[in-house]
Amino acid sequence: MKKRDARKDYILMAPMALWAIVFVGLSMVYIIAVSFLKSNNAMGFTYQVTGENYAKLLNPTYLRILLSSLSQALCATVCCLAVGYPFGYLMARTKKKTRSVLMILLMAPFWTNALIRIYGWRILLMADGPINLVLTKLGWIQEPLKMLYQEGTVIFGLVYALIPFMILPSYTAAEKLDRSLIDASRDLGARPWQSFITIILPLTTSGILAGCLLVFIPAIGLFFINDLLGGGKLINVGNLIKDVQKTRDLPLMAALGVVLLAVVGLLLYVYQKLGGKSSDLNVF
């Protein structure tokens, strides 16, 4: 067989690499650089190296927001895992026909912009929205339920928006799982839950890890769900960046961005340490 020409591969990769360097690499370098410059309200920033932007972030308010957005994301991830993993697992166990129907249902929402879908939920959940209307008409409730602007609603919104990213890798992992291994464990004396702990769980960990990562990372920064369903009561790092934008403090925004980037980088590092593969993150 002819040996592959490595140079040819590089040439073929060049357009993609160029795209990545210009639109991802350079802008990232720019943000990192700006985060170390002195802010200037009129101009955005002046060319003067400083660490004061990061020092500002040590302010308890910012720390609290960072912490609360992490806990919000964690909460959403746990909920997604609790619902999405069993869903993905069971989906892999259904007949081929049912499976493709479920898959289409799962994909259908992606045809509409997430912002618009969340707007839809906002209307549904409003005090005089359809849900309250129906419940009142049915006489099940006297007062309209206060569903909007609750912390739980924000979590619900995050779960709603991100759950496919948990289901799909779970499904992929479960589908790859050889059914006869479960039979073998049962045959060797494992009760159903023991079979789950010793065989199913370890052999679908890749899906769980990938799903958690794919949900957690966007959950830290999805600002519009907090805006639309939380009414600005709750804010995460994404909201913060958006708010700081109003003050035109470009270096501070950049520093926030860098912190977010560092969190994501750390998560990816942990993911790889736990044995996660980057190919498992390719769910579509």
Added chain:
Amino acid sequence: MMETILALDGIKKDFGEGDILKEISLQVYKGEFITLLGPSGCGKTTTLRVIAGLEEPTAGRVSLMGKDVTDLPPDKRSVNTVFQNYALFPHMNVEKNIGYGLRLRGVKRADIKKKVDDMLEMLQLPGYQKRMPSQLSGGQRQRVAIARAIVLEPCVLLLDEPLGALDLQLRRQMQEELKKLQKHLGMTFVYITHDQEEALNMSDRIAVMREGRIEQLGTPEDIYERPATVFTAGFIGQTNLIACAVLDTAAVQICGVRVPACADGFSAGEQAVLSLRTERVRYAPALQGGLTGIVRERHYAGGTRRTVIRLSSGQDILAVSQSEGSDDAREGDCVAIHWKPDHAALVRGN
């Protein structure tokens, strides 16, 4: 009187798309090697899964050592399975795989280690404790799968085509080893295969299965020498199936010629099929009368010679003979065909 260890009583299984098992009743004796033999799709594996508890029968009872276990889950039955594709746990090394069942039973760590080591010793895999299944050859995986099941000392070991994935040479070797192992342990084996040679070689008894029923149950000799049906006769060994009419209890008529045959249990005038093993057919130059045919083809096949003889009815009879004893029959010769009456079995057509 042999002790029954496993009994299937009127087992039926329907997956909603027709019966897979129509009616299986079978008694398995303690310490025997019994084989379920049949073509794919005949329900062998389903029968095994019903015994293991991995499949619930639609009707019928399974009892183990006299106790009804039909409603017990697989983990509560003293039955273990060697799966067709081995089903070794890919995330556990050999030691963990073999010790899996023992760990679930709460056996002490040191005892598990000792048992696993003994098992690997017995199956000629010493020092393989830390290998992962992916690092083993097919034959080695096979041994680990067997070790994992027999270490639990089940009442009955179920083996689902365990040698199916191995190459021919390794298969022969493993057949012998398995048989030895079974004798050595004195364990009851229920073995599944679609390979009739394997079944004849290894089994104490064979249950020939067809379309969800047991067609015939008997020793390898019974099955081979005295097939009860056309299906069994045709499925096991190479055989000539010749349509005939029963004349009396000692003779049948083939192509208008009276041929001696054991026809006990048949009535005169009944249509039947004579099963004649290819290696039992003898022929000689036709001098007078008898069943004759024309030699159509002659093939030299090393140790044996294959001769195709066409009867006057147009049916071809295959005769396989030792090639050392040369005969001078040539293509086109007219030969008389004969055999010892007890070398042919008369069966009812279906």
